[in-house]
Amino acid sequence: xxxxxxxxxxxxxxxxxxxxxxxxxxxxxxxxxxxxxxxxxxxxxxxxxxxxxxxxxxxxxxxxxxxxxxxxxxxxxxxxxxxxxxxxxxxxxxxxxxxxxxxxxxxxxxxxxxxxxxxxxxxxxxxxxxxxxxxxxxxxxxxxxxxxxxxxxxxxxxxxxxxxxxxxxxxxxxxxxxxxxxxxxxxxxxxxxxxxxxxxxxxxxxxxxxxxxxxxxxxxxxxxxxxxxxxxxxxxxxxxxxxxxxxxxxxxxxxxxxxxxxxxxxxxx
Amino acid sequence: xxxxxxxxxxxxxxxxxxxxxxxxxxxxxxxxxxxxxxxxxxxxxxxxxxxxxxxxxxxxxxxxxxxxxxxxxxxxxxxxxxxxxxxxxxxxxxxxxxxxxxxxxxxxxxxxxxxxxxxxxxxxxxxxxxxxxxxxxxxxxxxxxxxxxxxxxxxxxxxxxxxxxxxxxxxxxxxxxxxxxxxxxxxxxxxxxxxxxxxxxxxxxxxxxxxxxxxxxxxxxxxxxxxxxxxxxxxxxxxxxxxxxxxxxxxxxxxxxxxxxxxxxx
Ligand SMILES: Nc1ncnc2c1ncn2[C@@H]1O[C@H](COP(=O)(O)OP(=O)(O)OP(=O)(O)O)[C@@H](O)[C@H]1O
Ligand SMILES: [Mg+2]
Numbered sequence: 020x021x022x023x024x025x026x027x028x029x030x031x032x033x034x035x036x037x038x039x040x041x042x043x044x045x046x047x048x049x050x051x052x053x054x055x056x057x058x059x060x061x062x063x064x065x066x067x068x069x070x071x072x073x074x075x076x077x078x079x080x081x082x083x084x085x086x087x088x089x090x091x092x093x094x095x096x097x098x099x100x101x102x103x104x105x106x107x108x109x110x111x112x113x114x115x116x117x118x119x120x121x122x123x124x125x126x127x128x129x130x131x132x133x134x135x136x137x138x139x140x141x142x143x144x145x146x147x148x149x150x151x152x153x154x155x156x157x158x159x160x161x162x163x164x165x166x167x168x169x170x171x172x173x174x175x176x177x178x179x180x181x182x183x184x185x186x187x188x189x190x191x192x193x194x195x196x197x198x199x200x201x202x203x204x205x206x207x208x209x210x211x212x213x214x215x216x217x218x219x220x221x222x223x224x225x226x227x228x229x230x231x232x233x234x235x236x237x238x239x240x241x242x243x244x245x246x247x248x249x250x251x252x253x254x255x256x257x258x259x260x261x262x263x264x265x266x267x268x269x270x271x272x273x274x275x276x277x278x279x280x281x282x283x284x285x286x287x288x
Numbered sequence: 289x290x291x292x293x294x295x296x297x298x299x300x301x302x303x304x305x306x307x308x309x310x311x312x313x314x315x316x317x318x319x320x321x322x323x324x325x326x327x328x329x330x331x332x333x334x335x336x337x338x339x340x341x342x343x344x345x346x347x348x349x350x351x352x353x354x355x356x357x358x359x360x361x362x363x364x365x366x367x368x369x370x371x372x373x374x375x376x377x378x379x380x381x382x383x384x385x386x387x388x389x390x391x392x393x394x395x396x397x398x399x400x401x402x403x404x405x406x407x408x409x410x411x412x413x414x415x416x417x418x419x420x421x422x423x424x425x426x427x428x429x430x431x432x433x434x435x436x437x438x439x440x441x442x443x444x445x446x447x448x449x450x451x452x453x454x455x456x457x458x459x460x461x462x463x464x465x466x467x468x469x470x471x472x473x474x475x476x477x478x479x480x481x482x483x484x485x486x487x488x489x490x491x492x493x494x495x496x497x498x499x500x501x502x503x504x505x506x507x508x509x510x511x512x513x514x515x516x517x518x519x520x521x522x523x524x525x526x527x528x529x530x531x532x533x534x535x536x537x538x539x540x541x542x543x544x545x546x547x548x549x550x551x552x553x554x
C-alpha cells in the first residue's frame with residue numbers, strides 16, 4: 020500500500036517539477052525576446068554588425084535556397100502535371116506551382132533551410148560564448164550582450180527571411196517552368212498566363228507575413244537556447260552541452276515553424 | 289550621495305553562497321579600500337574566483353550584501369549595474385577573450401562599443417597597450433594562436449584600456465615566467481600610480497605578490513581571514529594564517545637554514 024502512495028507521490032512531484040521547469044523556461048524565453056526587441060530600437064544604431072549578420076544569415080544561404088527552391092518547383096510541376104491532366108487542365112500548372120510556393124512551401128521550406136544553416140550556427144556560437152565566459156566578460160565590460168550580440172542577429176534574420184523566401188519562390192517558378200513547359204510540354208503562354216490570372220496580393224502577403232514571423236522565430240529560439248545554455252536542466256556543460264542545445268534549437272525551431280505556419284494560415288485565410 | 293564619501297570601493301557583508309549542497313562562502317566579510325590593492329590568497333578551490341564574481345555582479349549572494357561604492361549589486365537594475373561596471377577592468381581566470389576576434393579587436397572592443405573615439409585614436413591607444421604588454425607584433429593573431437601567458441597579457445591589456453577605477457585580476461601572472469610576471473607587477477605599479485585605481489587581485493604567487501599588496505586576505509573554509517597589511521599578515525598570531533604563511537614561505541626559510549647547517553658541518 021505504502022509503495023503505491025510513494026510511486027504516485029513521486030509521479031506528481033516529477034510532473035510538478037517538469038511543469039515548473041517548462042514554465043520557467045517559457046518565461047525566460049519571453050523576457051529574452053522582449054529584451055532583444057527593446058535593444059533593437061534603443062540607440063546607438065550601427066549598420067556594420069547588421070550587414071555582417073545579413074551576409075551570414077542571408078547571402079551565405081542564397082545558394083542552398085536557389086537549389087532547394089528550384090527542386091521544389093520541379094517536383095511540384097511534376098506532381099501537379101499528372102494530377103491536373105486527369106481533369107484535363109494542365110494549363111493551370113503555372114498557377115498551381117506559384118500558389119503552392121507563395122502561400123506555403125516557399126516560406127516553410129526556406130525557413131527550414133535557414134534553421135539548418137544559420138539557426139544551428141547561431142545557437143552554437145552563442146552557446147560557446149556562454150560556456151567560455153565570453154558573455155560574462157561582455158557584461159563586465161559594460162557592453163550589453165543584447166544590444167551587441169542579439170540585436171544585429173534579430174534585425175538580419177527578420178530582414179533576410181522574406182528576401183530568401185522571394186528567391187526561393189522565384190527559383191521554384193523557374194524550376195516548375197523547366198519541368199512543366201520544357202519537359203512535359205505544357206503551353207508556355209498558359210503557364211504564365213494562368214499564374215498572372217490567379218495570384219493576387221493576398222497570396223504574396225501571406226507568404227511575406229509568414230517569412231517575417233519565421234525569421235523572428237528562428238533567431239529567437241536559436242539565440243535563446245544558446246544564451247541560456249548554463250540554465251539547462253541537463254547541465255549545459257562543454258562541447259556536449261553545446262551540441263545538445265543546438266539539436267534542441269533545430270528541432271524546436273522546425274516544430275515552431277510548422278505550428279505557426281498552420282496558425283498563420285488559419286488566421287489569414 | 290554617500291557614494292563619493294565612502295572610502296570603501298567594495299564591501300562584502302556576511303556574504304553566503306552555496307552551489308547545491310556545497311556551501312562555498314559561509315560568512316565572507318571583506319572590504320577593499322579606495323585606491324589600494326587587496327590581494328586574496330588561499331588554496332585552490334576555496335572560492336576566490338567565486339568572491340570575485342560576486343563583486344562583479346555575475347553571481348548573487350544567497351544572503352548578505354555586496355556593495356560597490358556603497359550600492360548593493362544584488363538589488364541593482366541592469367542599467368545601474370551597467371553604469372557601475374563602466375568603472376571596472378576585469379581579467380578572468382580563464383581570460384575569456386573573444387575567440388572569433390583578433391587580439392587587436394579584443395582590446396579595441398570596449399573603446400569601439402562604449403566611446404565615440406575615432407578609429408585612428410583607437411589604433412594608437414590599443415597599439416600602445418599591446419606594446420606595454422610586449423605584444424606589439426601580435427595584434428593580427430587570434431586568441432587560439434597564442435600561448436597561455438600571451439592570452440593573460442592580452443586580457444590585461446583589455447582590462448586596462450578603458451582606464452578603470454577598480455580592477456579585478458584573477459591570477460594575473462599564473463602561467464607567466466618570472467621575468468614576465470615581474471614586468472607585469474612593475475606595470476601594475478606604474479598604471480596604478482597614474483590611474484589611482486583600487487585593485488582586487490587573486491593570486492597564488494606568494495610571497496612575491498605581497499610586495500604589490502596593501503592588504504592581504506586569506507580565504508579559509510568559506511570565510512575571510514586577515515585583510516591586513518602584508519607585514520601584519522606574515523606575523524599574524526592566527527594559527528590558520530600562520531600555517532598558510534609557513535606553508536607558502538616556509539621552504540625559503542627552511543632551505544636557508546639547511547644551507548647554513550650544511551656549511552657549518554663542512
Ligand atoms: N558555477 C558553479 N557551480 C557549481 N560549483 C561551483 C561553481 N563555481 C564554483 N564552484 C565551486 O566553488 C568552489 C570554489 O571555486 P573557485 O573557482 O572560487 O575556487 P578558487 O579559490 O578560485 O580556486 P583556484 O585557485 O583553483 O582558482 C569550488 O569547489 C567549485 O567547485
Ligand atoms: Mg579561481
